[in-house]
Amino acid sequence: MxxxxxxxxxxxxxxxxxxxxxxxxxxxxxxxxxxxxxxxxxxxxxxxxxxxxxxxxxxxxxxxxxxxxxxxxxxxxxxxxxxxxxxxxxxxVLTEENFARIKVGMNKEEVRRMLGRPGSVVQFARKNEEVWDWRYVPSDASQAFFNVHMDITSGVVTGTSRSDIGGH
The missing domain is CATH 3.30.1450.10 (Beta-lactamase Inhibitory Protein; Chain:B, domain 1)
Incomplete structure (x- = not known):
């Protein structure tokens, strides 16, 4: 050597x-x-x-x-x-595999127990929607937010989305 x-x-x-x-x-x-x-x-x-x-x-x-x-x-x-x-x-727990387990109809506590405290919570009163998000590193090694959309009145999941950070 x-x-x-x-x-x-x-x-x-x-x-x-x-x-x-x-x-x-x-x-x-x-x-x-x-x-x-x-x-x-x-x-x-x-x-x-x-x-x-x-x-x-x-x-x-x-x-x-x-x-x-x-x-x-x-x-x-x-x-x-x-x-x-x-x-x-x-x-x-902030993985794409775990995010795939979030389903329409789940309640807030189920989501909270699976993903932990969200980074932010934003309400859109006109849409009767609340969005929770978590920053994470997806498999392509960029950074993104995983978003869970919920009905404000019932507190149940209506859908999920991903927001890429930095134009990826």
């Missing part, structure tokens, strides 16, 4: 290792590398990620901790805590 290559590797490798979780996978969010499914407690999640924006309690005793990284951010993380108090799973 050439000396200059070795020097570059010596400088880069510590940063790459620091950006990996306990399984050696690239970390998408600071703090995730400190957590393990089935092992970490809710307190561990809070220590690594901070105070959640919202805590959802299920009748079963399970809890969901919501961490929106917006309004300028393009990620919202939801951490699922089992009845045993251990981290069962976590995921970044």
């Amino acid at each position: 050439k000396p200059w290559v070795r020097s570059i590797l010596i400088l880069i490798v510590p940063f790459l290792v620091a950006a990996c979780d306990q399984n050696g996978n690239f970390t998408q969010e600071p703090g995730l590398e400190k957590l393990s499914r089935g092992v970490s407690s809710e307190a561990d999640v809070r220590n690594a990620m901070g105070q959640p924006d919202t805590v959802w309690e299920a009748e079963s005793g399970e809890r969901s901790l919501e961490y929106p990284k917006g309004p300028a951010g393009a990620r919202t993380w939801i951490f699922y805590i089992g009845k045993d108090g251990k981290l069962s799973d976590y995921k970044q």
Whole structure:
């Protein structure tokens, strides 16, 4: 190996290792590398990620901790805590796959639990419409807004749309 290559590797490798979780996978969010499914407690999640924006309690005793990284951010993380108090799973919910699960007729709470707090909420009184939006990074690596359109009176979803940012 050439000396200059070795020097570059010596400088880069510590940063790459620091950006990996306990399984050696690239970390998408600071703090995730400190957590393990089935092992970490809710307190561990809070220590690594901070105070959640919202805590959802299920009748079963399970809890969901919501961490929106917006309004300028393009990620919202939801951490699922089992009845045993251990981290069962976590995921970044602002994805095209998750957006496809939003259906006409869903209510506001269902949308909120699936996508987290919207970046903005705008009402269009003449149309009896309320639009929630989330900034996200689609698969083409640009930036866009996912919009959920709701009837103001009933609070149910009437449709969805995407708004590209920066003329993409």
